[in-house]
Amino acid sequence: MTTPRRPTRQQSAVIDALGSTQDFTSAQDLHARLRAAGDKVGLATVYRTLSTLADSGDVDVLRTADGEAAYRKCSTGHHHHLVCRSCGRTVEVEGPAVERWTDAVAAEHGFTEVAHTLEIFGTCRDCS
Numbered sequence: 001m002t003t004p005r006r007p008t009r010q011q012s013a014v015i016d017a018l019g020s021t022q023d024f025t026s027a028q029d030l031h032a033r034l035r036a037a038g039d040k041v042g043l044a045t046v047y048r049t050l051s052t053l054a055d056s057g058d059v060d061v062l063r064t065a066d067g068e069a070a071y072r073k074c075s076t077g078h079h080h081h082l083v084c085r086s087c088g089r090t091v092e093v094e095g096p097a098v099e100r101w102t103d104a105v106a107a108e109h110g111f112t113e114v115a116h117t118l119e120i121f122g123t124c125r126d127c128s
Contacts, residue, residue: 007049010041014049024062024070024083024090062119064088080118086127093120 007015017034018025025033031046050071053059059071062081072090080098082091098118106114 008045010039010045011049013039013041014046015053018050018053018059018071019073021072023088024060024064024072024081026064026068026070030071062090062117080120082120082122084124084127085121086123089124089126 013034014030017030017037017039027043027046027050030050031041031043034041034046050059054061054071058074060074060081062070062083064070064083070088078094078099079092080095082093083089095118098116102114102116106112
């Protein structure tokens, strides 16, 4: 995970906390986890650090069903997410058909240098 240029102690705490979880988490939840662990990190620092990591492509960002941003240490390669509306469990999925469809729609309308994101929301087996 790429860190801010010279991360402060607080930024390092945010990066370490995010790297220690497999699930997507909101800035507020990450902040609460840090505070509960005794780290004196402000919510604004959490947001700024996550924003920097997102801008550099070091974290995945998705919008939850209620519109909140959630973050997770980035895995490699282009992928999409299947997200449980109830518990937040997330599974990475690849979608060659989605990639072909995206390219075809973009070409049909004369678009180039196209990027996309895809999150599929549903209810996982455990929550059903």
